[in-house]
Amino acid sequence: MKTPLICLFISAAVAAVLPSLTDLSPAAATLTAHTVGAPPLFTGETIQLTEGVLHKLREASKGESLSNQFGFGNEQSRTNITRQCKILPGDPAWPSQSTWDLFDQLLGGRLLRPSLLASPCYAEWPEFNNATCYNLSMNWLNSSLHIGHPTSIMNPLYAGRSCMPFGFNYTNTCTEGGYPAYVVNASTAAQVQLAVNFARNSNLRLVVKNTGHDFNGKSSGKGALSIWTHWLKDKVFYPSFAADDGYVGPAMKLGSGVQAFEAYEYAKQHNVTVVGGEGVTVGLAGGYTLGGGHSPLSSLYGMAADQVLALQVVLADGRFITATSKQHADIYWMLCGGGGSTIGVVTSITIKTYPQIPTTTVTFNFTANDTPGPTAFWAGVESYLDNIERLVDAGTYAYYDLGASVAERGTTYPGDTDYYLRIQSLVAPNMTIAETRSLLQPWFDRLDRLGIRYTPQYYYANNFHDAWKFAFPQEYMGAATTKIASRLLPRQAYHDDAVRQRNFLAHKDAVANGFSIAGFHLTGKGRAVAPPTNNAVLPAWRETLTHAIVIGQWNSTADWKTVERTSSALTKWMQALRDLGSSGAYMSEADLLEPDLTDAFYGVNYPRLHALKQRYDPTGVFFALTAVGAEDWTVLVEDPLPESWNNNGRLCPRGVK
Ligand SMILES: Cc1cc2nc3c(=O)[nH]c(=O)nc-3n(C[C@H](O)[C@H](O)[C@H](O)COP(=O)(O)OP(=O)(O)OC[C@H]3O[C@@H](n4cnc5c(N)ncnc54)[C@H](O)[C@@H]3O)c2cc1C
Ligand SMILES: *[C@@H]1O[C@H](CO)[C@@H](O)[C@H](O)[C@H]1NC(C)=O
Ligand SMILES: *[C@@H]1O[C@H](CO)[C@@H](O)[C@H](O)[C@H]1NC(C)=O
Ligand SMILES: *[C@@H]1O[C@H](CO)[C@@H](O)[C@H](O)[C@H]1NC(C)=O
Ligand SMILES: *[C@@H]1O[C@H](CO)[C@@H](O)[C@H](O)[C@H]1NC(C)=O
Ligand SMILES: *[C@@H]1O[C@H](CO)[C@@H](O)[C@H](O)[C@H]1NC(C)=O
Ligand SMILES: *[C@@H]1O[C@H](CO)[C@@H](O)[C@H](O)[C@H]1NC(C)=O
Ligand SMILES: *[C@@H]1O[C@H](CO)[C@@H](O)[C@H](O)[C@H]1NC(C)=O
Ligand SMILES: *[C@@H]1O[C@H](CO)[C@@H](O)[C@H](O)[C@H]1NC(C)=O
Ligand SMILES: *[C@@H]1O[C@H](CO)[C@@H](O)[C@H](O)[C@H]1NC(C)=O
Ligand SMILES: *[C@@H]1O[C@H](CO)[C@@H](O)[C@H](O)[C@H]1NC(C)=O
Numbered sequence: 001m002k003t004p005l006i007c008l009f010i011s012a013a014v015a016a017v018l019p020s021l022t023d024l025s026p027a028a029a030t031l032t033a034h035t036v037g038a039p040p041l042f043t044g045e046t047i048q049l050t051e052g053v054l055h056k057l058r059e060a061s062k063g064e065s066l067s068n069q070f071g072f073g074n075e076q077s078r079t080n081i082t083r084q085c086k087i088l089p090g091d092p093a094w095p096s097q098s099t100w101d102l103f104d105q106l107l108g109g110r111l112l113r114p115s116l117l118a119s120p121c122y123a124e125w126p127e128f129n130n131a132t133c134y135n136l137s138m139n140w141l142n143s144s145l146h147i148g149h150p151t152s153i154m155n156p157l158y159a160g161r162s163c164m165p166f167g168f169n170y171t172n173t174c175t176e177g178g179y180p181a182y183v184v185n186a187s188t189a190a191q192v193q194l195a196v197n198f199a200r201n202s203n204l205r206l207v208v209k210n211t212g213h214d215f216n217g218k219s220s221g222k223g224a225l226s227i228w229t230h231w232l233k234d235k236v237f238y239p240s241f242a243a244d245d246g247y248v249g250p251a252m253k254l255g256s257g258v259q260a261f262e263a264y265e266y267a268k269q270h271n272v273t274v275v276g277g278e279g280v281t282v283g284l285a286g287g288y289t290l291g292g293g294h295s296p297l298s299s300l301y302g303m304a305a306d307q308v309l310a311l312q313v314v315l316a317d318g319r320f321i322t323a324t325s326k327q328h329a330d331i332y333w334m335l336c337g338g339g340g341s342t343i344g345v346v347t348s349i350t351i352k353t354y355p356q357i358p359t360t361t362v363t364f365n366f367t368a369n370d371t372p373g374p375t376a377f378w379a380g381v382e383s384y385l386d387n388i389e390r391l392v393d394a395g396t397y398a399y400y401d402l403g404a405s406v407a408e409r410g411t412t413y414p415g416d417t418d419y420y421l422r423i424q425s426l427v428a429p430n431m432t433i434a435e436t437r438s439l440l441q442p443w444f445d446r447l448d449r450l451g452i453r454y455t456p457q458y459y460y461a462n463n464f465h466d467a468w469k470f471a472f473p474q475e476y477m478g479a480a481t482t483k484i485a486s487r488l489l490p491r492q493a494y495h496d497d498a499v500r501q502r503n504f505l506a507h508k509d510a511v512a513n514g515f516s517i518a519g520f521h522l523t524g525k526g527r528a529v530a531p532p533t534n535n536a537v538l539p540a541w542r543e544t545l546t547h548a549i550v551i552g553q554w555n556s557t558a559d560w561k562t563v564e565r566t567s568s569a570l571t572k573w574m575q576a577l578r579d580l581g582s583s584g585a586y587m588s589e590a591d592l593l594e595p596d597l598t599d600a601f602y603g604v605n606y607p608r609l610h611a612l613k614q615r616y617d618p619t620g621v622f623f624a625l626t627a628v629g630a631e632d633w634t635v636l637v638e639d640p641l642p643e644s645w646n647n648n649g650r651l652c653p654r655g656v657k
Contacts (some may be wrong), residue, residue: 158217403516496544
């Protein structure tokens with residue numbers, strides 16, 4: 001493949017630690033790049049794997065075979081494609097311990113072989129420790145626990161529900177499940193390049209884990225080599241940045257490990273605002289933005305992927321590139337909205353920033369007990385749907401929860417009438433409390449006429465960060481007791497009276513069927529900006545007025561049959577929302593059983609996305625459930641579940657076993 005790398009100059013030699021292969025730990029050279037349209041490289045990005053370094057490795061190891069394991073992909077590996085099942089620990093082809101040791105040395109000691117997070121709860125593991133286990137069990141739903149661990153993910157359903165702590169375990173076993181075997185704790189481009197090359201050349205399954213938030217387990221994989229991007233935390237603010245697409249203005253460059261709360265805080269320090277999600281700990285510069293990224297600011301400024309001016313990426317062949325609207329423009333197009341884990345590992349993104357913006361938030365809820373009865377409750381819900389078009393067009397956003405039961409998630413039994421609607425929270429950017437109040441008045445008048453009691457709590461800050469921080473506390477994640485499905489509800493589902501009525505009845509029916517709804521009223525076409533046309537954001541987002549996540553639930557001890565039955569019922573039930581108009585589903589918060597998945601997640605972009613996947617990752621170095629090209633592979637799941645239902649099994653080309 002031709003890699004017109006930005007002009008590079010070797011400006012420093014390599015460090016020396018390794019006794020046998022001196023000069024090669026870490027295996028990297030320092031390169032400084034000069035390019036227009038993209039900001040300077042972070043220090044970690046200047047440390048790269050080069051042909052020169054590989055040449056030295058070849059000389060030092062006096063053997064082609066060893067050094068070949070770390071070499072770049074070439075034209076031949078593109079044209080002579082033979083896809084095989086990925087290897088697992090214990091296979092004859094699994095790299096020897098000495099190869100892993102060499103790999104660690106080349107990485108400068110950044111290779112981890114992590115124990116399972118909950119292994120302290122299980123006597124057969126050396127980590128067994130009752131006190132630590134107790135601690136883990138108490139904190140298991142704290143996302144920070146899973147983010148800070150090299151392999152743990154927040155929806156362990158996809159890792160086979162193996163090795164769960166007490167209170168969350170459905171069996172009493174702790175096996176490796178769908179978790180990676182080795183992890184590169186990445187801090188430089190060179191480490192990422194070495195890992196990508198090693199995985200490609202040795203036919204290892206490769207995983208990229210950033211925070212592990214993904215709802216479909218896209219950041220796990222049985223027996224894989226994982227690249228952990230969490231510690232790529234660099235941040236730089238540019239008061240004026242000239243991008244390749246003609247944008248001239250303030251911008252921020254973020255290492256791909258930067259999370260929402262960190263980006264928001266940094267933006268506040270520089271008196272600007274960035275587009276990020278409501279979720280406090282989500283990987284803003286990772287899977288979130290790559291997959292599109294919806295935000296409390298989307299109704300104003302569009303999707304997170306729309307903000308991207310440049311990305312720095314290690315591609316599947318191991319080369320490090322900069323992608324902008326002009327340089328590697330096809331890669332730029334794909335990575336801005338086409339999802340994580342497709343053709344490369346992003347090491348940083350550069351995004352637009354906006355001026356500081358005053359923001360009001362409103363939080364309130366009512367349950368059936370706060371109303372004269374169920375009929376009034378549902379009329380109150382309906383009145384919300386009746387106002388959504390107006391609220392979105394005014395530039396607002398809300399995160400709402402609808403369901404039954406005191407637990408306020410799911411129902412205790414079908415037919416349960418302990419209903420709740422929780423507006424947690426509504427965000428009115430660029431509005432005062434008085435303006436927000438008057439915007440909401442027609443809806444609140446209706447609630448008042450229905451005799452519904454509710455107490456809206458208003459909060460105003462002169463900047464987005466403070467309002468967001470007040471309105472969105474860290475959410476609980478980590479159990480394996482839910483399955484979600486998504487539908488982007490188009491304008492028609494609110495504008496047209498008959499369709500809106502069906503939309504309302506569907507909301508009601510979801511709860512009657514034992515599901516709950518976590519919905520967002522927002523649109524992906526910001527009213528203060530022109531939507532970009534050169535990225536892969538699902539076009540349905542531009543017509544969306546609500547992203548509805550419908551949730552099916554079971555308990556920790558439910559067997560796989562129950563899990564499967566509830567999941568299938570949810571997938572099937574979603575037809576009620578699919579029937580509200582042609583649209584799609586949000587890939588980052590959706591159902592991997594979605595029928596016609598590629599169309600729902602990627603829309604008209606899919607043929608081009610798939611062609612680019614073939615072009616830049618012909619052998620399938622990258623794989624994640626539901627990611628572009630995932631349908632060409634299958635996970636031979638070890639749990640009593642259909643293929644590709646989770647990550648607990650060998651990864652094979654579809655049709656090969
Ligand atoms: C509590 C919670 C709140 C959420 N809030 C929002 C929200 O407000 N708005 C919204 O749009 N979404 C939200 N999400 C969904 C979120 O966008 C997805 O979970 C997303 O996948 C998270 O990306 P991550 O990098 O943090 O997670 P990970 O699970 O680590 O990664 C997700 C995917 O991206 C890939 N990936 C990550 N980093 C890279 C990289 N540098 N290069 C290549 N591939 C990479 C991974 O391999 C994986 O396939 C939320 C999720 C949760 C659990
Ligand atoms: C292509 O792959 C096949 C099967 O692995 C191999 O036998 C053949 O030599 C390869 N051809 C080239 C040109 O590398
Ligand atoms: C383990 O810890 C729990 C909680 O502290 C305690 O109740 C239990 O007795 C402990 N078990 C053992 C075997 O120490
Ligand atoms: C329990 O967790 C807390 C906070 O994470 C930590 O400070 C403490 O050391 C832990 N205790 C044990 C026994 O692991
Ligand atoms: C979650 O864990 C983090 C880090 O240990 C801690 O700062 C935070 O307070 C915890 N949150 C909750 C709700 O316990
Ligand atoms: C989890 O494991 C413990 C320890 O063996 C066992 O007592 C319990 O039944 C299992 N299930 C749950 C839900 O705790
Ligand atoms: C990973 O690397 C970071 C620094 O980049 C370091 O702080 C952290 O402790 C490392 N984690 C592990 C588990 O080694
Ligand atoms: C911060 O930004 C706002 C809005 O752009 C501007 O009015 C204000 O003067 C700025 N404050 C500082 C300290 O730069
Ligand atoms: C915010 O409101 C002010 C005053 O009404 C207006 O001039 C400005 O354009 C608004 N900004 C955005 C991003 O909508
Ligand atoms: C619901 O609103 C009431 C005030 O009306 C508040 O006291 C309560 O904490 C809220 N409940 C939730 C779950 O937000
Ligand atoms: C958990 O769910 C299973 C299957 O639905 C059911 O048999 C069991 O009684 C439930 N356990 C609890 C504690 O609710």
